[in-house]
Amino acid sequence: MSVRADDRLIGFHLGGAGAALPLALVREVTDRPRVVRVPGTHPFVSGVALRGGVALPVYDLRRFESLWSGRDRTGPLGWSADADRLIVCDWGEIPLGLLGAGVDLVVEGGEEEEGMRCVMSGDFVKRVLRVHGETVALLDTDRLFASLGVPAAELRGRRETGEDDPAGG
């Protein structure tokens, strides 16, 4: 079976929980940059990072209480696991960064499991996948980013299903 661009995901860890995003949303993954804390922002906003003259908002989803279903969210790596990577996403015209650890490519397909236990709230999870023996929540970015206060993405800035991957995927 061939792998389409829209099948590919970026997997990462939030604390000990596995999460994934569509690769099509991701502009780049970098080392965690210097982040300036901005007083008065939402608690899940770590701050901003200056990148190419743009103030990139940086989110720490571990602090977004609504994402977690109230059960243990620390997972095997513990709450203190460093989020040493920045996943830069293009949400329409808006760039934003998500902190995470253990970032890697994941291919979606064939490993979805019904009723699998997930530490994240179902409100923000599209599907729960089993990847290399680990539970990974494919995040519902429409709902998640809207709940983070990020303005809705315009279609022209988002790739539609089946659209060619400029990277040749």
Place this chain on the structure above:
Amino acid sequence: MKLLMVDVGEGRYAVPADAVTKIVDPALETGFHLEECEAVFGGERLPLFDLHAAAGERRGPAPVYLLLQGARRRGVVAVDGAESIREVSPGDIAPLPAFIFAQPRRAFRGVFPDGAGSRLLLDEDALL
């Protein structure tokens, strides 16, 4: 634009120099005192904005107070120290996205490179 570089706890901020009408050292200024959420200066009651609290910081032992003129009114901001005045090109200041703020009235409007790090620019018009 000319910016006054200030320290607030661990934070490094900048204030448009044009908006600063006076830097008040309460040890030297007899007509200045604090009353809960207000500062009284020369008999005028002015709103006091606590950036230390907003940043989760404790106020230092010897703060100085910036008397600011915003678009609508005047107010006072406590800082731990005023370092210098620098010219910063407006093109170097990246606007902060409004949606990251928890409240509509935000304290900062931009960020710019400063040495090895970055510094936030106070939004005196939104604050006051």
